Amino acid sequence: MIILEHRALRGPNYYSRYPAIFMRLDIGELEERPSDSVPGIVERITELLPTLYEHRCSVGRPGGFLERLERGTWAGHVVEHVSIELQNLIGFSVGYGKTVDSYETGIYNVVYRYRDEACGLAAGIEAVDFVERLFAGEAIDMPAIIDRLRKVRDAHMLGPSTAAIVDAAKQRGIPYTRLSEENSYIQFGHGHRQQCIQATVTGHTNLIGYGIADDKAWTKQVLGDAGIPVPQGRVCGTFDEALEAVRDIGYPVAVKPLIGNHGRGVSTNIEDDQALRDAFDIAAHHNPSAIVEQYIRGEDHRLLVIDGKLVAAARRRPAHVVGNGVATLQALVDEENRDPRRGIGHENLLTQIPLDEQSLRLIGQQNLTLQSVIPAGEIVFLKPTANLSTGGTATDVTDNVHPEVRYVAERIARLVGLDIIGIDLLAETLTRPLEEQSAAVVEVNAGPGLRMHLSPTHGEGRDVGRPVIDMLFPNSEATGRIPIAAITGTNGKTTTVRLLSHLLRQAGRNVGMACTGTIEIDNHVILRGDYSGPQAATIVLREPTVETAVLEVARGGIMRRGLGFDECDVGVLLNIASDHLGEHDIHTLDELARCKTVVVDAVRQDGTAVLNADDPRVLEGQQWARGDIIFFTLDPDSRPVRQHVREQGVAFTVHNECIVMRQGHVEAEVIPVVDVPITFEGHARFNVANALAASASAYALGLSIADIQMGLQTFHPTPGQNPGRTNLIEADGIKVLIDYGHNVPALEALSELVSCIPARRRISVASAPGNRRDQDLFTLGTLLARMHDVVFIYETDARGRAPGDAARLLREGAESVPDACQVEVIMEEQQAVDRAFDEASEGDLLVLLIDDVDGAIERIRGRRFRSAAATGSGGEPS
Secondary structure, three states: OEEEEEEEEOOOOOOOOOOEEEEEEEOHHHHHOOHHHOOOHHHHHHHHOHHHHHOOHHHOOOOHHHHHHHHOOOHHHHHHHHHHHHHHHOOOOOOOEEEEEOOOOOEEEEEEEOOOHHHHHHHHHHHHHHHHHHHHOOOOOHHHHHHHHHHHHHHHOOOHHHHHHHHHHHHOOOOEEEOOOOOOEEEEOOHHHOEEEEOOEEOOOOHHHHHHHHOHHHHHHHHHHOOOOOOOEEEEOOHHHHHHHHHHHOOOEEEEEOOOOOOOOOEEEEOOHHHHHHHHHHHHOOOOOEEEEEOOOOEEEEEEEEOOEEEEEEEEEOOEEEOOOOOEHHHHHHHHHOOOOEEOOOOOOEEOOOOOHHHHHHHHHOOOOOOOEOOOOOEEEOOOOOOHHHOOEEEEOHHHOOHHHHHHHHHHHHHHOOOEEEEEEEEOOOOOOHHHOOEEEEEEEEOOOOHHHHOOOEOOOOOOHHHHHHHHOOOOOOOOOOOEEEEEOOOOHHHHHHHHHHHHHHOOOOEEEEOEEEEEEOOEEEEEEEOOOHHHHHHHHHOOOOOEEEEEOOHHHHHHHOOOOOOEEEEEEOOOOOOOOOEOOEOOHHHHHHHHOHHHHOEEEEEEEEEEOOOHHHHHHHHHOOOEEEEEOOOOOOHHHHHHHHOOOEEEEEEOOEEEEEEOOEEEEEEEHHHOHHHOOOOOHHHHHHHHHHHHHHHHOOOOHHHHHHHHHOOOOOOOOOOOOOEEEEEOOEEEEEEOOOOHHHHHHHHHHHHHOOOOOEEEEEOOOOOOOHHHHHHHHHHHHHHOOEEEEOOOOOOOOOOOHHHHHHHHHHHOOOOOOEEEEOOOHHHHHHHHHHHOOOOOEEEEEOOOHHHHHHHHHHHHHHHHHHHOHHHOOO
């Protein structure tokens, strides 16, 4: 079998409302070998993957997939189910999948859910190899497969602290985006409502507070000055200074790097000069300066304060083992490290216990070696500090914190100025006030780990991710989302996106807009290119100033990667017409319609789907639409719209040559059509429809009728406001109409406007991308010939065709028209435009259906300049 395509669909898509993996799979000779022709396949796969019994498949009950396997199914379908189950076996709960035939024999589109993208892709690759071996009767090493997938999981998974916060966000319906694979940098929410974290450091974490926490001497000064008990000590740059400090403090002491974390370089309970020298050398590996301070006897506690409130407390113990009277110390450590809860770093609930220099020193202080047999019940401590990152354990004591201790912890958070702070407190107990016992704060931590509170070794776990999210999004109903309007269809997407963005900006909103041509933030172009796909959505939703996102959604992006967002407030479906058929296994208009309805299927339940009631396939697509429905129509007597309005639905239409909003018995006039510049006094009916769609969308987003009116009458078909879309310019007595009509339906709509513009001759420069079907290119050529007196054909992106092939089909179509117009092929766009300008003279209409709009505008400006210079206008000599 050969994987032809394999990628993640990162949002609602053609196959699912949820993220999924897409695999285009050529099963080769297995097309002739369904599963019922493979002896013993059910028994063997059940032995290897017994949990496949839970797969219901289309049968609808446990064991359903195995029944299908026994009756006979194809290898692609088996790959789907194995991909799903392999993810389940490494801890990701997934269940959805589907496998569909393609238009090519032996090639299947396999789709299955994922939780982690890297693991989903890896599971698919493993599943293909598994199924090949299964059908061939070859050996399959399941432990090795699971081990490889676990390595992928561990390399990409979020740490427990970040994962807890993400889980809390998901429970609140707050979207999140992983901004970096290398660290735990996460964005919650969108646009101006977003909040970011890096592990447990937030965008509001005080930089000064972070610096205080990072500097142990500064911490002691701040807390000591405020009356918080801290160990007596001083900063030392040399061993001699450390000896001098001990003379004042007295043994026992603790030594720690001035700046550091996770207990690295810390030594405790030092009782003689040699141990002091060893401890100072260990600390010097982490920082040139060390703190030497009195050793406080007591239990090690971690107090977690979030947003000024104590939310969890844990008693920690250093890494240790308990003897059994038989095993050596080394064997006990090895056995402890085999605990499945222990992993590397922060990947698991507990951390592996490394035996380093500090461990060996501590073991020696207890008069032991690694070969010593430890008596039953005796505890041997292996680390000087209780950090979980060095193998320590934790017991939850949140319910046993005395009110005075709670007050001290919350006061420390205010004094240091941290929104999330971990306080390390040595105390005999937390059940009594600190002044009544031996106790001191030895350290505070910015960005503290949450692992010990989430899943303590002993006691109740605490959901400490929730208070972080509640702090970042204090309104319990807030989700961090901004309104998203997503617009799709065959034609008119870019104009509608630009017009809706203009309406919103005129109403005072900061808009992030992405379309074919640009991404614009707050009316500033930040990127140029084709941004009608999911990447553009991601860029817009990351912008911190954006209040509303308006996104063009093209068919290609939906099929390649999905929408790029999980839901939208307004989904707009403009029309369904023949274009790009034959790509991504979309061969019919019905299939194209289903692809486009992904946008309205992604509308949130309290959102709005805006649908073109004049298009039968769009009208039929309302079965997929979520939320409320607003229709737009050029036919004020449309029967489905009239019924919708009678039922208190909203519709935008044209009545008495005015754009109006209807609902129930109400008809509100918005604006006369002639006052909407992009309609060319109503002659550009396609732009009347676009204006209706934009008006309906704006209304759904909360704009008033007055706001919509103001926006419609101030949006002009100029290169500045709507570049490359019905821009009509005059120079040297020549009218120039620039548009992007690259398919038959768009050109048919444009022809009505072209015929209404008076002209001596109509001259066109046109092309079409090579990914259109032969008959589409031929028909486009015939339409160009019927509309114009002269046609110059150039070739744009060949997209898989041989050079000149698309231009040839266009020319043949144009020349097939009786009394054909003058047709000339000039392969380069710039040369074709130059030739058209040379051909044109006063009174002609030049129709440029081109890609390089800016270049054409510069040529027009050049003609204007030459004209002005020739006539001596502006007071200059001729």
